[in-house]
Amino acid sequence: MNRWKRLLVSEHWVLYLGVACFLILFPFTPQLASIENIRNVFSNMLPMLIVAIGETIVLITGGIDLSVTSVIGLSSVIGASIMSSDQGLLAGNPAAAAAGIGGMLLAGLFVGWLNGVAVARLRMPPFIVTLTAMMFFSGLAVWLTQSRPIYGLPARFNELGQGAWLWVPNALIIAGALAVSAHVLLSRSLLGRWIYAVGTSTRTSLISGVPVNRVITLAYVASGGCAAAASILYTARLETGSPVLGQRILLDVIGATVIGGTSLFGGKGRILWTVLGVWFICLIDNSLNMLGLSHFVVMMVKGGIILFAALMDATRTRVLAG
Amino acid sequence: MSARFLRVLLLSLAVIVGCSRVGPRPALTIGVAFEILQTEYWVASFEAMKDELNRRGITMVEAIADGDANRQLEQIQSFIARKVDGIIVVPKDAKTVIPMIRAANRAGTPIVLYNRPCDRTDAHAVAVVADNYKIARATVEYMAQQAKKTGRKHKALILIGDLGDINAIGRRDGFDDALKGFADMIEVIARVPTEWNQEKALAGVTNALQANPDIDFIFTSSDFLFPSIVSALKTAGKYRKVGEVGHVVLGGFDGDATAYQMLADGYLDADGVQDVYFESSAAVQAVLDLKAGKDVPDRILDEGFVINQANLKEASARMWGARK
Numbered sequence: 342m343n344r345w346k347r348l349l350v351s352e353h354w355v356l357y358l359g360v361a362c363f364l365i366l367f368p369f370t371p372q373l374a375s376i377e378n379i380r381n382v383f384s385n386m387l388p389m390l391i392v393a394i395g396e397t398i399v400l401i402t403g404g405i406d407l408s409v410t411s412v413i414g415l416s417s418v419i420g421a422s423i424m425s426s427d428q429g430l431l432a433g434n435p436a437a438a439a440a441g442i443g444g445m446l447l448a449g450l451f452v453g454w455l456n457g458v459a460v461a462r463l464r465m466p467p468f469i470v471t472l473t474a475m476m477f478f479s480g481l482a483v484w485l486t487q488s489r490p491i492y493g494l495p496a497r498f499n500e501l502g503q504g505a506w507l508w509v510p511n512a513l514i515i516a517g518a519l520a521v522s523a524h525v526l527l528s529r530s531l532l533g534r535w536i537y538a539v540g541t542s543t544r545t546s547l548i549s550g551v552p553v554n555r556v557i558t559l560a561y562v563a564s565g566g567c568a569a570a571a572s573i574l575y576t577a578r579l580e581t582g583s584p585v586l587g588q589r590i591l592l593d594v595i596g597a598t599v600i601g602g603t604s605l606f607g608g609k610g611r612i613l614w615t616v617l618g619v620w621f622i623c624l625i626d627n628s629l630n631m632l633g634l635s636h637f638v639v640m641m642v643k644g645g646i647i648l649f650a651a652l653m654d655a656t657r658t659r660v661l662a663g
Numbered sequence: 664m665s666a667r668f669l670r671v672l673l674l675s676l677a678v679i680v681g682c683s684r685v686g687p688r689p690a691l692t693i694g695v696a697f698e699i700l701q702t703e704y705w706v707a708s709f710e711a712m713k714d715e716l717n718r719r720g721i722t723m724v725e726a727i728a729d730g731d732a733n734r735q736l737e738q739i740q741s742f743i744a745r746k747v748d749g750i751i752v753v754p755k756d757a758k759t760v761i762p763m764i765r766a767a768n769r770a771g772t773p774i775v776l777y778n779r780p781c782d783r784t785d786a787h788a789v790a791v792v793a794d795n796y797k798i799a800r801a802t803v804e805y806m807a808q809q810a811k812k813t814g815r816k817h818k819a820l821i822l823i824g825d826l827g828d829i830n831a832i833g834r835r836d837g838f839d840d841a842l843k844g845f846a847d848m849i850e851v852i853a854r855v856p857t858e859w860n861q862e863k864a865l866a867g868v869t870n871a872l873q874a875n876p877d878i879d880f881i882f883t884s885s886d887f888l889f890p891s892i893v894s895a896l897k898t899a900g901k902y903r904k905v906g907e908v909g910h911v912v913l914g915g916f917d918g919d920a921t922a923y924q925m926l927a928d929g930y931l932d933a934d935g936v937q938d939v940y941f942e943s944s945a946a947v948q949a950v951l952d953l954k955a956g957k958d959v960p961d962r963i964l965d966e967g968f969v970i971n972q973a974n975l976k977e978a979s980a981r982m983w984g985a986r987k
Contacts, residue, residue, distance in 0.1 A: 372745045378741070378744035381740045385740075388733075490756060490758060490759065492758045578736060578762065579733060579759045580761065580762055581732070585730070588730075589734070590731075627741060630726055631745055636700065636726070
């Protein structure tokens with residue numbers, strides 16, 4: 342295999358692609374490489390990375406979770422309705438922030454469990470199940486708040502999205518802990534091996550004694566939980582509970598996960614790949630913004646780059662197949 | 664190969680990061696962040712801002728958040744990292760913009776809010792806003808005077824915007840206060856909450872006209888909802904010109920091209936006009952003054968004006984929707 346082919350099939354090809362984009366765009370906007378901007382790119386990618394980690398687990402099982410954005414909105418308004426000092430159920434209570442976070446996570450886990458049960462037990466197609474869940478729970482979030490954002494969140498809660506612990510941003514600690522846990526789960530645990538096995542062949546897994554239904558349900562629960570965790574960061578960053586929070590990031594999340602190398606057909610994917618995919622998407626977004634291109638050009642260029650990355654992915658798969 | 668390649672890449676990046684700290688910046692650069700470009704008003708404002716900055720020889724970098732407040736926060740952070748000389752932002756709402764203002768304040772970057780003010784906060788920004796209350800009140804008072812001339816009682820409907828938007832509240836209050844003086848002639852029997860959504864407006868007006876076919880006075884808090892109103896009125900057979908029997912007294916707010924066309928065609932009685940050109944120019948001037956360290960009031964008001972069938976010819980020159 343020659344050098345270019347080796348580069349193409351490398352696990353880190355998205356990293357190379359990202360660095361290449363960076364080097365090409367750098368002469369046009371040198372501030373791209375400023376420490377402050379690099380910090381921005383990493384800070385912007387953290388909440389999306391958390392959503393993408395859950396999506397990766399579901400994609401490896403051969404499913405897809407389109408409801409993640411509705412979980413972000415629903416968790417945001419549930420958490421805010423509990424802890425807001427203006428209209429929260431526990432307004433003024435010192436435990437309001439903790440209860441709000443608990444409520445947000447429970448909402449995400451519950452939606453994930455519903456998705457998992459519908460896909461695993463009722464044998465419904467994941468696309469339809471999670472699309473319907475997205476519509477229902479987005480609508481529920483808007484209905485609960487009558488489309489009004491909820492303000493007055495506790496400062497301790499907002500710190501999660503904006504503050505730092507010993508100079509390490511809290512968001513980085515949360516996203517890092519989740520990424521490492523997911524990596525260990527997928528690569529070092531029996532459940533991880535079952536997740537890959539279910540994605541590779543459900544039938545073979547069933548015959549081999551893998552508890553397929555439980556594995557699929559857990560994958561969706563994990564995805565719902567991750568979306569809720571991301572919602573905590575998004576909500577804290579804006580200091581606002583909003584029913585439309587994160588509604589427009591679904592394609593970025595799925596795009597980043599697939600560009601990273603996780604297969605839409607199941608059985609293949611890694612957390613590190615997803616980290617690189619999310620970094621790549623955020624880098625492109627940031628670079629195009631820094632270039633000061635018009636909004637419409639940004640959308641076209643971004644679409645083109647994602648398409649190019651997908652074409653490269655298909656080429657890699659062909660090369661690897663021999 | 665892979666490890667060596669990675670080492671070379673990392674070394675190149677380190678050099679680039681080092682180099683990025685130097686370099687002259689010839690002209691002023693202003694970051695302009697719009698929440699969305701959904702309606703004619705925002706598109707006209709965006710173009711007016713671009714023209715104003717061009718005219719002054721200032722480079723503009725733009726960002727549109729597509730209605731996503733988180734994305735807007737990231738865009739503002741990008742502007743700050745790019746070390747722009749000032750930021751003009753159309754925020755999604757009065758609260759989510761506060762972390763953005765704080766970020767700009769921390770970086771020492773002047774920030775001006777265009778057309779939507781922020782809520783009370785310790786963070787500092789200048790807001791250029793239309794006097795929504797006053798313009799809406801003057802528009803509705805003109806409409807009420809036209810209704811009074813007919814000598815009969817009227818039943819009114821208002822389309823209300825998103826009540827999370829302080830502009831929508833100002834316009835609603837202007838409508839209510841204007842009609843207090845005409846309580847014997849005009850009764851408000853329907854309030855349609857639209858959340859700035861055309862489909863909701865269409866459904867709301869259609870339902871209201873079915874429930875109350877005698878509605879003959881309609882005010883919309885934004886001109887971009889006129890297509891929904893016209894559609895519902897046509898379905899109900901009530902879309903008539905000013906002066907014709909069965910005419911529904913119509914008024915709006917913004918000054919867009921649809922409203923101008925309806926005025927010119929004789930269907931619309933009055934429209935409250937926000938002066939896009941004044942607001943854009945004032946926003947640019949404010950950001951430059953802040954950059955120069957001058958004192959700028961926290962709120963700069965656009966007084967706007969009312970265009971109606973009587974002053975159409977002279978006032979249309981100032982109406983942004985009348986310009987081709």
